[in-house]
Amino acid sequence: MYFLENEKLYRSPDQGKTWISILGVEGIDLRIFPDGSLLILGRDGVFRSVDQGLNWSFVFPGGDLIANQILSDGFSTAFMFYPDPFGSGLIRSNDQGITWEKVDLLNGNGNLLFNANSGQACNNIASLFTASLTGEVYTSTNQGATFNVYLDLKYNLNALTISPAQKLYMLTIKNGLYRTRIATSSTKLLTGNVFDDANKNCVKDNGETELPKRIVKVENGSKINFAYTDAYGNFRFPIEQGDYQFNVPSSNSYWNSCIKSISASTYNLNDTLYIGLQALSKCPFMEVDIQAPFLRRCFESDIYVYYKNSGTIAAKDAYIDVALDTNFIYISSGKPVASINGNVYRFLIGDLEENTSGAFTIRIKVSCNTKLGDFHCAEAHIYPDTACNLSAHADIKTSALCLGDSIQLRIRNLGTAAMLGPKKWIAIDQSISNFKASTIASGLFVLDAGQEFNIKIPTASRVLFIAEQDDSNPYKQASRTEIVSCSANPVPGAPVSRIDNLDEGEPFISKFCLQVRGSFDPNDITGYPVGLSDRKYIDQTQELEYIIRFQNTGTDTAFNVRIANQIPINNLDLTTLSLGSSSHPYQLLIDPTGKLNFSFQNILLPDSAIDQKASHGFVSYKIKPIQKLGNGIKIENEAFIYFDFNDAVKTNKEFHTVGIPIQVKVINSTQVGKLQFNIQPNPMSQHAVINLINCDKYEKYFLSCQDLNKVTLWTKSFLSNTIQIERENLVPGMYLLSIRNAKQEQVAIDKLIVK
Template identity: 30%
Template sequence: MILQQYPAWIFFVELESPVSDLTVLQLEIDYIQLGSYVDWAFNTITGNIFNDNNGDCQFNSTDNPVKHSLVKALPGPYYAYTDENGFYELKVDTLNTSYTVSYTTDSEATLIEKICPASGMYSVSTPKGKSTYCCHDFAQKIKQCAVLKIDINSDRRRRCFKGFTYVNYQNVGNINSSQAQIKVVYPEFVKPISSTPAWTSKVGDTLYYTVGLVAPYSQQTITIIDSVICGIESIRSLTQCTQAMISPANACLYEDIDWNNSDVIVRGKCDMGIAKFTILNGGSGDMPDSTAFRVYTNDTLISTQKFALRSQEYFQVQLPAYGKVIRLEADQSANHPAFNTIPRVSLEGCVTNQALLQSAYKGIAMNTPLNNDFVSSTSCMQITDSYDPNDKAVFPVGQSERNYISAGTKLNYTIRFENTGSDDAYTVVVVDTLDSDLDASTFLAGSSSHSYSIKREVIDDREIVTFQFTDINLSPKKVDSIKSQGFIKFSISTRPDVANGMLIENEANIFFDYNSAIVTNKVSQTIGEYIEEKPELGSIVSKTPVNNITTGLTSKTNTKDLILLYPNPVSESITIKFPRETIESTINVYTIDGATVLTQRLGAVKESRIILQQLPQGIYYYSIADSSGLNQHGKIIKQ
């Protein structure tokens, strides 16, 4: 067992009788464990992890180091992380003389082939104490693919106060990703003020960034200053979610996965107290078998129904909210890539007017997981009027007063800190002792307000993660409240075999320079299934017939009257050709969740052209109508 290590001196004082002088024997000890025994005979296993670009299994200048990868030794377990150069230094005990050393990476598993050693693990003998066992390198080969990832996190949502939202994006693949676009969608009561870099365009509450080229293994951050609105006290405690999406999609990840290429997408919005949801098969394949969707009010299941959709088919579900939190979730087809197995949307604060927000149910949207995957990330926080400057939060919170979560649930932890002292804080250290029922192999460091280094160790069978922010230079709050704050975010899953009833608890210690630790609040959740059903309430749920967004022809539209749009996919402009000269018509272009991004009058012409160059890549839908009853809608793919 490797214990917490502190360089130390031990002094032996020998007193003679009578005491005529004092003899001090000085002995240097390598490391001392406070409150336990001295463990000075540890061993160290070292090596590198790298992407082997030339296939020779030798780490050289043509290869790329794999940083922040977790190395594990058994029995133990013992952990280490690779540094910026792909190097790891793993300390193990001498009570065992043989260890199995393996590693995990945060890159998508379908991209990686472990080639040296082919098993992805070493058997390392450590016959002597206090020795270094070198050069246990791991070489891997990565599929030629650009893989974009995005992560979003906000520091606080305080009414009438400014805050920061950080959007971190990276390419974890090994080739360039060109023409990358980012979309950030803000909630109703939080408004973006400015960002670095500046957004390319803004449509309503949606920010668009034309990122362009994202090089392999590169990472960038967009920093947005935003603010919760003032003047409406009833929004206090309301959950506000900010979503970031990056395109193009990582299609190469799923080329070898055996599934039907269907992709269930769920969208929702509140319309004057009515919760309205759209369930769409946005994939290129049909759903051969039915799956289920479920509707909840305040975490109580009221309706379960089956559905099956062809490619690009959709239907809508709606019900009165009555101020409750309405959640709809829908299942994917079998073997769908695991990144998004249960699409779900929660609508909170859905009332007929803002005066009723005071009595609406709030915070329940924080109870269940989100749809985060590689190309989509959502950050949800409740609006407050005051806050603890140094705290810890977990998402999902869990259901009911006991915060029930299922075994294997991925937990997203955020630790926030603020310099409330009288001088600058030059170094901040966050020490987090993980619950023993969390699965260390799933740990993944996330976004942060400032750059940091990370250390992982095991002490008394407890896993400890240390985040160190060197030269962070946080201003005192009384000097600059915005620049006095910071945060770190990480995710980790509970072990899948944790028994029901077990409590998952977590807190952190925050050190500002050489000051004593500030202990955060403790967050806790209970392993178990929370199921409350009231099917008798399901009669308020209504469902529309299935529609197809690809053709979108109304009963008044003959095939000979079909309007042609080309080219489609489109990169700059699209031509609209009518079957005959029409009276004046209008085209509306909108996103999949119903937000209108363009409205243009086309005039009484037979052919027209609209510019779409300003729109980010993605799927859009259009409708064209005139007063004669001509009405056509369909899909536009923007390249």
């Protein structure tokens, strides 16, 4: 509880029984936000505290922009009207006062002349109310972007205020007090708390700890919105009409959320809605992210490593192995190197408690032997990396071997179970932007545990090999391998030949591969993987990683930076959001519509002319598409970057297209070793002929036909290199034909289409 009197601030720790004077700050207005942070408006500007007034940080200057009050919606938005020679101006903050921006006050006819001394008000949905010099009351429902007449009392006004019932009160100079008949907002603000429900009764009991940084999913009919818990596990959410359901999705299977349902018409807003998370397994869940904003040859760069334990118990003796590209020269790191094995650097983390995280940097120099356009990679692997209570599943991994005149592709099932059904693979020439023209080869595969599939393809300058993951895999991320400069006669000046597996579907492994660049847009957003062709195709289950970079290209130090990033919640599942590495500490706020606000308070980012390297910053996160998002859907994402009080810098609009349009090449698409077979005709009507190429004519083979549920319909044996099959009882559709040798080893597979 706080009290402001004669510009002196007091705090009561016991609900008003005693009061303590807070020294070091004076003010004329005070605002308190749900997470307990304070804003106080003083003669010298605005100050902010996150520790009950013990320490204050300066967030907005005084001078000509001194206001007489701070307005707030009680959630995250704050406003200040200030006097200027023409009437009044407006300053706005969307991150609880950390960063501010000026707003032009306009209506359809141009500038509006507000009376700064007539009072202003703000309701709980951030609608603004202010009086003009001629007595009208104007309102804005878009945070001050535009204003329209709300009513006209015909009297000069002295003050405006909004009551807890959201009705507007207007005090005139000579004609008394007026109140609107209806509320300015039908919205009510609900207060909630997420906690660790240790005894699993969905009731918050004494001693049960709050859980910060949790996304709360709120469903109101078909409408889905979100909230985000602060450092104390608290959140606020605006409710209007109807029934609401609250739950807290988890990034892993170790937690289960209690589900709370309320009715807006009967819910008591004085009550806190407690949502418990229950531990299903006692197990750590280790996650790591490694990132670098850019690479320049012959220059130093920082690599950022972020790690966390999202499990239910502490991880004992944790450590991270970081594998650096051979063209990265290690210089120093923020955490001591425990050991070095070749290009792998080990960093000891120690015991990492549940729901905790950490970060450190590694400074490297990019070798001068690299060339512009070359790609260089780094990988981080955090331990312990064992998962609890995983059922048997397939685990598909790709690899490749450069043979000079060709490339051998390999798909292996490293899991403990057979695949549930056939999946597609494709090899793409990334130097060709047209998807159809860039497809080198494609096909289907089905593997038992421990089995592998091999095929040779022609060489190309830069090949991306993708195999879909099996549905039984808990992470469901396709496996990707990149083959660069595989050639028996490399072209002079071509990149160094390399083969990189790009998989990072498991949360305990993270990789990046960046291109060495000379110049670049300093304020941009990039999504990884880049995607295939100019349409940027991605698999339906592909997790996306976004990196938002910013640079202070101004002429002075930037004290505060804010990034506003509206997640397209119709296409991306916000409940899968996983925060990654960043260049500087930040505070994250998520509004109900899914907009992310990253606020870097006191970042003190120097301008690029003073310190080019230190003028850069970035933030990153991972997120998955909504399940069963249709093929061809375009996912777009952009951000707005605010440096102090300057206008927003708009980034590019990043995009991806859902669904890789793999056209399986039926004829000669499957090869294991030297064995190939084709089907003629395919599709077939009544019968078809199977021709084996390069087979051992004296060996016995077995041909099996399976449906897409992997049910074997028939098996035939043969000794020759040709066998004719009949339609028999096959209904129209797709089937799998697989060939096994006498040792019952699968040596080839392809699809058969029946008309």
